[in-house]
Every structure is written in structure tokens, then in C-alpha cells.
Amino acid sequence: NAGVTQTPKFQVLKTGQSMTLQCAQDMNHEYMSWYRQDPGMGLRLIHYSVGAGITDQGEVPNGYNVSRSTTEDFPLRLLSAAPSQTSVYFCASSYDRGVGTEAFFGQGTRLTVV
């Protein structure tokens, strides 16, 4: 059981380049989210989705796009990378309802923008 899989694990980009961080889950979860983790700031929500075809903005959405064409995949796109987007990115998934649900996290993607 793979859980939440993120690729790549590490990436270096030049300012202005674009790229897509991949996230896939095999638990048939409706909810998926992207967070970024920065020192001293914890994890902050970038975008989230409540199901295929439905996405919404979180706390820090600027500079990022998402789409959800399937239940399994939730890619995060950086349109024009900036040094301020240097961070560790985590994808998470969970069931959409019910007491006792929890979010499962991927291993993270460490992105450096130079």
C-alpha cells in the first residue's frame, strides 16, 4: 500500500522556470491538499480539493496552480518559479467526512529556486 506518493523528492529550478510537482494517492480519498513548510512557519495550505474537478485556494495560493482531473492525482504547478518559493512541499489526502478522519502526508518535495 503506497499511500501518498510525491515526485520528485528534490528539485532545483532557475528563477522563471515552470514545473509540476506530482502527487498521487491510492486510498481513494476525496480530499487532497498541498502545503508548504518553511522554517519557523509550520505548514501553510496552498490549495486543496474536495473531489475530482473541484479545487480551491488555501492560505498562500499565489504563484501556484492546481487541477484535479482524477481522484488519484493532484499536481501542483509553479508557473514562474521565484526564490520565495524555495520550500518543502507536502501533499496530503483524507476521506471527505466522518469523525475519525485524518490526513495522510507524502514524504515531501524539497524545492530550491536559484
Next chain:
Amino acid sequence: AQSVTQPDIHITVSEGASLELRCNYSYGATPYLFWYVQSPGQGLQLLLKYFSGDTLVQGIKGFEAEFKRSQSSFNLRKPSVHWSDAAEYFCAVGPYGGATNKLIFGTGTLLAVQP
């Protein structure tokens, strides 16, 4: 505004000593509360969660947490710390009824364990 505060950025304890990590939240409704642990270079692992009922919840690895509504706190405790507990710990809050895709995290507490 909803928020989570972890007042201690860094804590050092001796192996075998007891541990308490503090977490305070600001939330307008009944929250879901979580503690996650992150080992170096790893993702986040759920230690425990509180939704309702008994305010003292047990988690994995010998951790427990107590929900105190009057103090808006959800402190994490362990009676005897092991060297392998050295990691960063995050408290998080989510809206009651689910929506665990919109968690609000604290800034984390980095735990160091001395031999």
C-alpha cells in the same frame, strides 16, 4: 482568525525525563485537534487526534494529549522520553465534521534528547 500557537520553538530534555509540548488554539467552533511528528527528512506522521469524548487521548509511541476547552489547549505529553523521540512536533486544528484537507498548523517544536 483561526490559529495554532506552539510557544516553544526548541526544547531539550534528557533521555528518560518526562515531556510536555504546549499547544494553544484559537477557533470559533468545536475543533478537531491533531499532533503530528516529523523526523528529519521525512513526512508527517500522526501521533494522536481528538474529536470528542474523553479529553485525554492516547496515541502511538507512548504519547498522550489532554484537551482543555477552558484553556484552549491541547498539550502533548510523554512520561519517559527515548532518544528516538528527537524530532519536530506539530499541533494542528481542523474544523469539526471533517475537512481534514484544511488543517491549520502551529509553527512546530523541535525536540532534542540528551543522553
